[in-house]
Amino acid sequence: MSAPSLTPSTTDAPRRTLPRRAGPPPSRDRFTRSLRRNLTAHAFLIGALVCFAVFSWYPMVREFGLAFQKTESGHTRWVGLDNLTTVVNDPAFWQAWRNTALFTVLALVFGFAVPFVAALVINEFRHGQAYLRLLVYLPVMLPPVASVLLFKYLYDPGYGLLNEVLRFLHLPEQQWLQDADLSMLSVVIAATWMNMGGAALIYLAALQNIPGELYEAAELDGAGLLRKIWYVTIPQTRLILSLMLLMQIIATMQVFVEPFLLTGGAGPEGSTTTVVYLIYQYAFNFNNYGAAAALGLLLLVLLAGFSAAYARLSRADDE
Amino acid sequence: MSQRTLISPAQLARPRGKIVYWTVFAVVVTGFTLVFLGPLYWMISSGFKDSQEVVQTPPTWVPKSFSPGNYSHAWEVMDLSTLLLNTLYYAFGALAFQLVLDVAAAYSLSRLRPVFGKAILGMMLATLMIPATVLVVPQYLTVLDVPIVQRNLLNSPWAIWLPSVTNAFNIFLLKRFFDSIPQELLDAAAMDGASPMRVLWSVVLPISRPVLGVVSIFAVVGIWKDFLWPMLTLPDPSKQTLNVGIYSLSNGVPVNVLIAALTIASIPTLLLFLVFQRNIMSGLTAGGLKG
């Protein structure tokens, strides 16, 4: 058997029929044993649990508190919904949500599809696979801030390389980051360049595990290239695809460095202001932690709803 | 290892198939080379340009001027070795913490099944959906004054290490892997009277190497990429990470020196990668993450 994969392998199917433990007499004090088992289990858990409690769950609870508080001249007081009103009335509020939605869509199209297609293509080659894999993964090894600053230089409409390439190809020059319609896309392209390596390699591994017979069978049915992809490749990599989709969504929501360094965060006419950047602005430029927390809370509620939906969908999918 | 893939060997063997294959191959190899090495060439070569040429419109493909002094200047003003050592210290410390605590937690959730185990896992996974930036404010306030023990972790590696343990994704990966280990293996060990610790150590971990490789890479890359959190929690310049150090530098030096600095900062990890690429690649690809 090869190394166990992430999918529950067929070998563990019969485990439920096995007695959980063939050891000591069952009768005596079941309670003590279960207590002991639980003590052990929690002992293994405690380290991570403490970290989660202190650095994740407690801050989450605190976020709720902060959202309804205000600090002035060193005094903190409860202000009810004041912070929420402030945030919702901020003219940048709706723009930030629109931008975040746009960014998510673009990031999914690029960040999710591009590495998959790249992996699909690389996997077909009988030569040079190692070289191509190396290339794709190379940017992941650069310090991210260095990559972003490099892209800022590449994107410069005057002395940047990208416009020079366009000139060379006799294509119209672009303003890239400085064009309100193009700025978000430019950020996403840079982010994809930087981050696609890991995803592409994971897809590649998944593709190499697809049994060849499946393709042969599809060919016997007269399936063309696209049908083979649709009916064999995608179903066979479905699990990894959905896992990576989840990761990609999470990563998208976290994005901060790229817009922060490429467009100064806000972008031309506020076109790259995301909700997350707005939170950052409140907290660290306007010294208004209350408003930052209130906006964070809104995002939290939205994402909670989103993940509940995701969980429901994926469960329905499993059955 | 010639494996059957999407396109059938028969199709490729035909003359037309061969032509198409080699054309696509040539286009893709050239394209990838330009896309992935082009920016790197641009970075290294621009680092040699003088301050005029580097911001010249239109830019020059090959440097006309040659100022290697940029590199020595960049080296002087950027304390690369400190920044790099700091980053590695944080990254591998975080890795150690995650390997010990997250593996133990995932093992417990997967195999020891404590009461509330499901709820705990659910709460852990819930944190995945919350962007780090959203929690950065309360998390930051927490680090300033950690509850119960009343410590301020600012400027200390603990501010990086401990929060890194809350990596629900890694716990999730580990747990799924542990779930798939055949129960008979563990039962056999348990029957010999091995404690859970011993089962974990001598049965589970040895067969978990692939997933441990993936988790390790994710852990290290996570710290390597982080920017806002270390910028806030490690304000002391002598404790900064590479990312934050480069960012601090970006406003203080001319463009050509900055680009030279970017090149210098990229070299150590690129070298590391080229040397260990086999291990890293196989860690990522062969490692457990299969469809």
Place this chain on the structure above:
Amino acid sequence: MRTARLRRTRRTGAVVVVSALALSALAACGTSSSSDDSGNSGSGSSDPAAPLDPKTKVTITIDCMPPAAKAAELKEWKEDVAAFNKTYPNVTIEGRSTPGQCLEPPRFTAMLKAKSQPDVFYTYFTDLPQVLDNDGAEDITAYVTDKTVPALKDIDPNVLGSLKQDGKLYGLPTSNYTMGLLINRKLFRQAGLDPDNPPRTWEDVRAAAKKIAGLGKGIAGYGDYSAANTGGWHFTAAVYSLGGDVVDSSGKKAAFNDAIGKQVAQNLHAMRWEDDSMGKTQLLKWGDLQKQIATDKLGMFLAAPDDIAYMVQQLGATYENFGMGPIPGGKNTLAGGNNYMIKKGISGDKIKAAIAWLNYKNLTVGKGQFDWARTKADKLPVGVPQPNFWLGESKKQDDAARTANATMPVANFKTFMDNPVAGKAEPPKAQEIYKVLDNVMSGILTDKDADIDKLLSTAESQVNQVLANQ
């Protein structure tokens, strides 16, 4: 039963190992960053007005020490510490430095929240409300007297005024600025313009910018910011220059959506799009225009004179190349500056040591930053008109020393010096308003079809909201 016990102990072993790791991790990190106040020996007098006893043994931490990139200033800093230690041998000055800007707003905010600022910390004049909100600075009114700061009476009261709230003093200035028009003399000459006569009106700026941009090679005539809140800062400066205001006198309403605001916006839009004299690269923030002008890619921009020292030292520019005129329009000019404050709650002796050091380094004519002979010897620019917060006798002495050691031709600054423009402080809630005005700037400079009226009226309602949310 032996095996059972063994099993149990092993299991407890596991418990201990894992949980100990977690708990000790939390407990064992001895990293309280709050600086210990035990450094003082208590020998000093408790009277705040009394100067520091030279025997006092105390360590003070201070930020914004010049970084390695500012080699010359770092050398001077070390010399000054050594000289200071001759009088106060037991005072240890522990400097911290950051490459780039000393004050990074997010880090500064975080630092105040954490109360992790060093004993003596660097701020901008506009930071005072934020510092006080966080209860971060010591009231040093009683400590600052003509004994501890002998030149006190000659410091411009306007400058000191920006460090006071409710009559209490919270900081000591290091420098002040008023904005002017910084020009690249080389490009002026090449474009056939007179570098000794920088443009004085915005129409002249536009005409000159067009000529300079005509030189080609990606050279821009005029440059301006539009990101990271610095765009709004410069928009404010431009509005001030024409006698306008950003916030009205009540402090409750935006005041820039008027003829003056439109004039500023239209002029910039025309320069960018009709004349194409502002270069292609926009979304610039502080530091970017300096890089451009230092490499002769930019003709002029609004700046404070102390930018020149930054450009010479860190960007390798030659100082003869720069000159300065008063702000075009000349009605008012944005005035600001930076200073050091002292952390609230540190010991009296530390406060005294801090004031003694700041007095030596920043507030003594002929010493520290005003030792112009040394500045000249270190090949830094001398003759830049600011920082200059002196009045009376001190001003006379300092001006004489500047002239005597000038490395920059004083003529380069003649029009700036001869035509002083009244300084005007930044608006309330400056950073939030600047963020809104950044959008106006980026709209004008990145969108050829920008609707100026709409940009301004949107910004107006946004600023009104910012001001209403106090």
